[in-house]
Amino acid sequence: MPKPAKPSVKKPVGEQPENPAKLILNGAVADNEWNLLPLGGEEEISSENLSPGKVILPLSLWLELREQLQDRKDEIGVWLDSDETADLVGDYAAELPLIAAHFPLFTDGRAFTVGRLLRERYGYTGEVRAVGNFIRDQLTYLTRCGFNAFAYQGDQPLEGLLESTGDFTDSYQAAVDQPLPIFRRRALA
Numbered sequence: 001m002p003k004p005a006k007p008s009v010k011k012p013v014g015e016q017p018e019n020p021a022k023l024i025l026n027g028a029v030a031d032n033e034w035n036l037l038p039l040g041g042e043e044e045i046s047s048e049n050l051s052p053g054k055v056i057l058p059l060s061l062w063l064e065l066r067e068q069l070q071d072r073k074d075e076i077g078v079w080l081d082s083d084e085t086a087d088l089v090g091d092y093a094a095e096l097p098l099i100a101a102h103f104p105l106f107t108d109g110r111a112f113t114v115g116r117l118l119r120e121r122y123g124y125t126g127e128v129r130a131v132g133n134f135i136r137d138q139l140t141y142l143t144r145c146g147f148n149a150f151a152y153q154g155d156q157p158l159e160g161l162l163e164s165t166g167d168f169t170d171s172y173q174a175a176v177d178q179p180l181p182i183f184r185r186r187a188l189a
Contacts, residue, residue: 014104017079017131017151019056022158024139024150025127027165029158032151034077034098036131037061056100056129059084066092073097079131082110086117093124100151103132112145119146119176139164146176 019036022029036056037045045061047068056077057065069076077098078089089099099118101111111130118124129149130142139150143165152161174181180188 014082014108015133017100017102018153019131020151020153023129023152024158024162024165026148027162029162036079036100036151039081054098056098059088063088077127077129079129080111080114082108086114086122090117090122093118093122093126096126098127098129098149099124100129100131100149101147103130103134106133106135106138112141115142115145115147116176136161136164140167144171144175144177 016038017036019032019034021032023032024030034054034056035051037058039058039060045057045065047065050065050069050072054075054077056079059078059080062069062076062078073095074097076096077100078096079100079102080086080089081102082104086093089096093099099114101114103111111132111134115128115130118128127149128147129151130147131151133153134142134150135154136156139161142150150161150165152158170182171178178185
């Protein structure tokens with residue numbers, strides 16, 4: 001009798017995100033304390049052989065191991081690939097200290113929606129981290145969508161990038177960082 005087929009492993013969208021040693025976290029350059037595991041590595045990961053410390057798991061692996069990792073829930077984060085929505089983790093978001101959203105290309109803006117939905121629909125208050133190929137010009141908009149951590153993969157110094165999180169001092173539209181549009185704020189003044 002043939003063996004049952006192994007469940008198909010999700011293939012990543014674009015290049016895997018890197019895990020830089022430093023990042024921007026809550027408006028400052030900080031050491032990266034988390035180890036991001038890539039999707040579909042060669043070694044099969046289980047709750048027994050998962051490395052100790054803070055680990056960011058791909059969503060598919062976290063869903064598979066979630067129950068077995070309950071005793072480590074303060075040191076287990078999740079990253080969503082660009083074809084995975086916030087709804088897939090939304091009901092469990094409060095259990096997680098960190099949720100990362102992957103930008104396989106700077107032109108793929110689906111992760112902006114992940115940040116906004118986590119903050120506004122699911123009331124998530126933990127770290128929302130941008131990983132992958134976003135660019136400096138997007139940092140202000142990522143902040144407006146609820147991201148508070150940026151694992152930048154480029155060659156620019158993080159101190160210079162930090163300035164870009166505040167490129168604009170005010171905005172017309174409502175967003176996560178300013179829930180009232182400017183016409184409402186002016187009416188209250």
